[in-house]
Amino acid sequence: ASLEKDCDFILIDCPGSHTRLSQVAHSLADTLITPLNDSFVDFDLLAHVDSEGEEITSPSIYSEMVWSARQLRAQAGLKPIDWVVVRNRMGAQAMVNKEKMQRVINKLARRIGFRTAPGFNERVIFRELFPRGLTLLDLRDIGVKGLNISNVAARQELRDLIKALDLPGVKVNF
Secondary structure: OOOOOOOOOOOOOOOOOOOHHHHHHHHHOOEEEEEEEOOHHHHOOOEEEOOOOOOEEEEOHHHHHHHHHHHHHHHOOOOOOEEEEEEEOEOOOOOHHHHHHHHHHHHHHHHHOOEEEOOOEOOHHHHHHHHHOOOHHHOOOOOOOOOOHHHHHHHHHHHHHHHHHOOOOOOOOO
16 A cells, blocks of 8 residues: 555566465456466366366366455455456467367456456576566666567567556557
């Protein structure tokens, strides 16, 4: 609450687990971004599917927690949470599992009310920057001048995500 008057955005990074603190953070969110690795193991955090990976059998505990956060916001007269699911660490190859994931994500989005945004492919640059606590936006600051084609593509993925989030007052200009 003390940061709110001085900040345009407050980013809270929390685990997708059901704890009291996580629930409070979710209920405070105007925008909720849920990264989802491109696997049914991770998808199980959002919903359970049948053995073929085609039909949704039930929402997961995480989706139910988000539903609860949405209800708390509605009761408080706040605007609804803009829930955005972003696929993360996708492989470059066209795989059957990748297509199946897209279909079931689209079904779940219609069922429980989130939208999807462009995500990120599996890239070495992300693995290199993470242990140093850096992002693509820090490359110039650490003296990286020329970017290879993979880094350029990663920056475009980031631009696409930021544009899709449609955050108030945010223009993509990097």
